[in-house]
Amino acid sequence: MDFIRTALGGAALCLFAGASAAAPVKIALIETLSGPQASAGLLYRAAVRYAVDGMNAEGGWNGEPVQLLEYDNQGGPTAAADKLKAAVAEGAQIVVQGASSAVGGQLTEDVRKHNIRNPGKEVVFINVGGEALELTGEKCHFHHFSFAGNAQVRTKALVNGMKSVQALGTRVYSMNQNYSWGQDMEKAISDQATNGGYQVVEKTLHDVNKIQDFAPYVAKISAAKADTVITGNWSNDLLLLMKATKAAGLKTRFGTMYLDQPGNLANGGDLALGHFVAQTFNVEAGGAQGERFAADFKAKTGQTPVAIQPQAVFGLWMVADALKRVKPEGGNLNVNAFARALESAKVRTPLGELGMRAADHQALLPIVVSTVAKDAKFKAEATDMGFKPVKVFGGEEAAAPAQSSCRMQRPA
Amino acid sequence: MDTFVVSLLNGAVYGLLLFMVSAGLTLIFGMMGVLNFAHASFYMLGAYFAYALEGTLGFWGALVASPFLVMGFGVAVERYFLRRVHHHGHAHELLLTFGLAFICAELIKLFFGNYPVNYRIPQAIDFAAFTVGSVGYPAYRVFMGGVALAMFGLMYLLLARTRVGIVVRSAIYKPRMVEALGHNVPVVFMGVFGVGAGLAGLAGAVAGAFYTTNPNMALELGAMVFVVVVVGGLGSLEGAMLASLLIGVVTSLAVSIDLSLADLLAHVGARDWAEAVGGLFTLKVSSLAATLPFALMLLVLLVRPGGLLGEKP
Numbered sequence: 001m002d003f004i005r006t007a008l009g010g011a012a013l014c015l016f017a018g019a020s021a022a023a024p025v026k027i028a029l030i031e032t033l034s035g036p037q038a039s040a041g042l043l044y045r046a047a048v049r050y051a052v053d054g055m056n057a058e059g060g061w062n063g064e065p066v067q068l069l070e071y072d073n074q075g076g077p078t079a080a081a082d083k084l085k086a087a088v089a090e091g092a093q094i095v096v097q098g099a100s101s102a103v104g105g106q107l108t109e110d111v112r113k114h115n116i117r118n119p120g121k122e123v124v125f126i127n128v129g130g131e132a133l134e135l136t137g138e139k140c141h142f143h144h145f146s147f148a149g150n151a152q153v154r155t156k157a158l159v160n161g162m163k164s165v166q167a168l169g170t171r172v173y174s175m176n177q178n179y180s181w182g183q184d185m186e187k188a189i190s191d192q193a194t195n196g197g198y199q200v201v202e203k204t205l206h207d208v209n210k211i212q213d214f215a216p217y218v219a220k221i222s223a224a225k226a227d228t229v230i231t232g233n234w235s236n237d238l239l240l241l242m243k244a245t246k247a248a249g250l251k252t253r254f255g256t257m258y259l260d261q262p263g264n265l266a267n268g269g270d271l272a273l274g275h276f277v278a279q280t281f282n283v284e285a286g287g288a289q290g291e292r293f294a295a296d297f298k299a300k301t302g303q304t305p306v307a308i309q310p311q312a313v314f315g316l317w318m319v320a321d322a323l324k325r326v327k328p329e330g331g332n333l334n335v336n337a338f339a340r341a342l343e344s345a346k347v348r349t350p351l352g353e354l355g356m357r358a359a360d361h362q363a364l365l366p367i368v369v370s371t372v373a374k375d376a377k378f379k380a381e382a383t384d385m386g387f388k389p390v391k392v393f394g395g396e397e398a399a400a401p402a403q404s405s406c407r408m409q410r411p412a
Numbered sequence: 413m414d415t416f417v418v419s420l421l422n423g424a425v426y427g428l429l430l431f432m433v434s435a436g437l438t439l440i441f442g443m444m445g446v447l448n449f450a451h452a453s454f455y456m457l458g459a460y461f462a463y464a465l466e467g468t469l470g471f472w473g474a475l476v477a478s479p480f481l482v483m484g485f486g487v488a489v490e491r492y493f494l495r496r497v498h499h500h501g502h503a504h505e506l507l508l509t510f511g512l513a514f515i516c517a518e519l520i521k522l523f524f525g526n527y528p529v530n531y532r533i534p535q536a537i538d539f540a541a542f543t544v545g546s547v548g549y550p551a552y553r554v555f556m557g558g559v560a561l562a563m564f565g566l567m568y569l570l571l572a573r574t575r576v577g578i579v580v581r582s583a584i585y586k587p588r589m590v591e592a593l594g595h596n597v598p599v600v601f602m603g604v605f606g607v608g609a610g611l612a613g614l615a616g617a618v619a620g621a622f623y624t625t626n627p628n629m630a631l632e633l634g635a636m637v638f639v640v641v642v643v644g645g646l647g648s649l650e651g652a653m654l655a656s657l658l659i660g661v662v663t664s665l666a667v668s669i670d671l672s673l674a675d676l677l678a679h680v681g682a683r684d685w686a687e688a689v690g691g692l693f694t695l696k697v698s699s700l701a702a703t704l705p706f707a708l709m710l711l712v713l714l715v716r717p718g719g720l721l722g723e724k725p
Contacts, residue, residue: 036628039526207702215422216667219415222547249548263527
């Protein structure tokens with residue numbers, strides 16, 4: 001009997017203790033952790049874990065460590081919507097996702113609706129990788145922040161960078177995947193024609209991740225006598241396209257957005273030499289600071305930061321910067337105050353200052369245009385090649401104007 | 413004209429590759445009445461085995477050894493897994509192969525990582541066999557086509573002209589009768605399953621070097637292989653050959669057709685209307701290339717449900 005009374009008393013005490021203590025800030029990572037696209041999701045997870053560990057090493061928020069909750073969205077919007085509900089139920093106030101624009105589109109809409117229905121219990125969506133233009137266009141809202149590049153920004157930098165080393169030529173072939181990202185890219189490539197002084201000789205949109213044999217497309221590139229192919233293709237669609245081009249003996253140069261994804265240089269080998277990529281980070285371009293960041297990342301996660309990982313880390317640095325400037329209200333985080341702080345957040349990354357544009361919540365990312373070369377300072381993936389920076393564009397310089405379709409409603 | 417010839421060649425070689433993978437699948441279906449969902453996984457295993465062995469055996473050695481390893485794996489799958497669930501009916505066998513496909517993909521990721529591996533054509537055969545117009549035609553493509561054709565020839569001779577072939581064919585149509593005549597049908601099943609797996613493995617070892625060897629390669633080819641088998645007729649080797657070539661050539665030629673429904677309607681003076689409507693009317697054929705095989709499958713299922721060369725149901 002005594003035992004039961006003690007146990008009950010203990011339980012009651014715990015309950016009260018729980019109620020009176022300040023709630024820690026919970027960050028929910030809703031990422032693709034299983035299935036065919038898991039490789040991308042796992043990259044983001046490593047980056048987010050690294051950044052959250054960094055926040056906690058500096059004392060967390062309001063004297064408590066920031067908690068990271070991880071959810072697997074299984075690569076699709078449906079599961080992501082469910083996981084968002086689960087995350088909100090567990091008290092997450094900050095939601096992070098990067099691997100898929102489709103999932104990002106679902107999450108940003110769900111977050112917007114949740115915030116309308118639950119005033120005072122808002123959630124903020126930190127988009128660290130979804131590059132679809134609509135996320136900062138028609139779908140933009142006060143609680144969405146994009147720390148990813150997009151087709152406009154990347155293409156503009158790529159074109160200017162390639163032009164500065166006379167690698168662009170005058171005949172450009174636009175080859176993209178037939179979905180929102182590829183269509184954004186196709187438009188961006190046409191938009192930059194005057195600026196880059198080239199003519200778009202042919203545009204192709206092809207099925208996404210379904211084509212094994214790119215030889216027919218290479219025949220089209222050859223027939224169009226293109227100097228350069230600009231492509232937003234990623235993963236296998238990029239690798240197979242470049243392989244087929246090399247196999248046909250074409251000397252066409254490639255301007256890409258995602259050549260720095262893991263596996264591309266290892267699998268492609270020499271065929272990648274001389275091609276260009278617009279990246280959101282490059283260790284060599286970051287100088288001593290870049291090296292320090294890469295070394296620290298490697299020490300903590302066991303791998304050097306690749307592809308989109310740095311942009312995700314920098315995005316969460318911005319979150320950390322905003323958190324530092326928000327005072328707890330009754331021990332809790334006021335998400336609207338946090339979002340306002342994030343609008344004016346500024347951090348120093350190895351590539352320069354990273355700021356946030358309040359008009360459409362698009363981060364002003366510095367972009368590096370690099371070329372694959374054997375004399376790059378840092379070699380990629382145990383090959384003898386690496387990404388050698390050609391030109392670095394600061395955040396303001398690289399930025400594309402905010403889209404007019406974004407009509408942001410600010411909370412009163 | 414050059415583009416047309418190159419497209420035709422490309423399509424034929426891609427078709428032949430599809431045939432290498434689907435040959436085993438259609439044979440196994442004919443024999444056991446079960447679609448083997450793990451078949452494309454054998455293709456992937458072939459590529460990864462060849463990659464793993466390349467260091468010790470060299471490229472050509474690995475190319476020969478890998479199919480035999482996959483064949484051994486296939487035999488083990490039949491002997492220790494499928495045979496146990498055989499008397500529970502087709503649904504169980506189907507589910508088993510389905511699960512096996514997932515396990516293969518995850519194991520590959522566990523051992524070889526999430527990203528494409530460094531398995532490439534050796535420098536020695538990385539040259540143009542001949543040139544059409546200004547474009548070189550890779551020798552390795554010719555080699556891939558040659559391997560597939562040789563394989564088709566051998567399989568055809570084996571099945572049509574030898575005693576073993578007669579036993580296999582009869583075991584496919586009337587297993588109980590063949591058993592009554594004193595042949596060991598389970599061993600025949602095991603053999604066919606093993607050879608089918610080995611052929612997919614060979615295709616993987618050959619194509620993995622030309623395309624990419626990555627943990628998603630089974631998924632990428634898997635759907636297309638099923639389409640081939642359905643279009644060609646379940647269980648028919650010749651049908652698989654015909655369907656593979658058809659799909660390869662159609663996909664390849666469609667890429668160079670920049671026409672849309674709006675262009676077609678222009679002949680009756682309705683172009684402006686079609687372009688105003690947009691959507692399906694302005695979609696170019698070239699952007700649908702990889703989807704056409706599925707449309708073809710739909711058409712075949714509607715018109716000839718048994719497949720092009722399949723038996724009447």
